[in-house]
């Protein structure tokens with residue numbers, strides 16, 4: 434069921450036309466991870482949804498009801514910000530309870546709800562502490578508990594893990610999807626961390642200068658990015674990008690990369706004769722110790738273990754760099770690197786971007802599963 438729907442939203446600040454005709458929908462139990470460069474409009478979008486600010490045009494619907502003109506308290510929207518914003522003189526219990534107290538909920542019910550949500554967030558043992566007596570992780574959970582206590586229909590999380598340490602951030606990344614699913618609200622999760630967006634979002638939205646460059650499930654963002662910029666941001670290790678110009682030859686559509694013509698599938702024909710960037714994900718580069726048909730000689734410069742996969746840093750005779758990944762067990766054969774290897778590139782899975790404006794010109798035929 435669509436819980437939150439944004440229709441034709443526009444907002445300007447003087448001459449800055451931030452949002453123009455923006456629309457999207459988030460279902461109950463679904464999380465939209467909102468990423469994008471600083472100043473793109475992420476915070477303003479949350480403020481508009483929370484009712485702290487009104488749009489110039491367009492509407493915001495929660496469960497199909499237009500909430501235009503409805504104040505923040507009456508909107509059924511829970512909010513947690515990166516700076517926690519806890520009341521310093523109140524205990525964690527009272528901070529969490531505050532939205533229910535403001536509504537005049539009876540004491541026994543408040544206690545019941547706080548106990549329940551504190552257990553969910555594993556902060557039941559610090560409920561009598563004041564914020565200064567809480568760790569950053571506990572503060573962050575307290576702020577989240579306060580946002581969840583009213584069982585809001587829409588939950589807005591503005592980079593809630595930015596101020597917590599790496600270990601807690603990792604733990605929360607694993608826990609949050611379960612919490613968000615239990616809360617059964619439409620969640621919008623703002624993050625500057627692209628890996629976090631991929632891990633937490635059912636949908637990932639990239640907001641740039643008040644415009645959604647793309648809203649799609651994470652696997653689609655990875656395999657079918659709208660632009661070279663998105664392809665570059667979402668992928669670790671990063672996508673290889675090489676200038677090229679697809680040409681039609683007697684052998685079919687080809688590109689010359691690393692001084693060698695390589696076949697391109699026919700669905701890349703739209704890019705024929707254009708200055709492009711070919712994007713090759715490191716997992717589509719195979720590296721071996723034996724020369725074979727179609728393989729290219731490279732110098733292997735370094736091997737970096739990366740949990741289950743290793744990253745191989747390669748350079749050809751002309752000095753052009755290439756990243757590849759392979760299962761870590763296979764990488765044992767390469768030692769620490771610094772020797773000659775042979776590389777084959779799966780150009781059928783490549784992406785093609787316009788070199789001038791970065792827009793995607795051609796994508797692989799079907800969405801591929803997200804690489805490990």
Ligand SMILES: Nc1ncnc2c1ncn2[C@@H]1O[C@H](COP(=O)(O)OP(=O)(O)OP(=O)(O)O)[C@@H](O)[C@H]1O
Nearest residue numbers: 446449451469470471472473474475476477478625
């Ligand atoms: N009250 C205001 N008056 C004028 N311009 C504003 C106002 N509030 C925000 N802006 C402008 O709107 C744009 C979007 O701001 P916003 O805070 O939403 O960006 P953001 O994507 O959240 O950035 P960050 O990632 O740095 O938090 C910015 O260019 C900002 O300068």
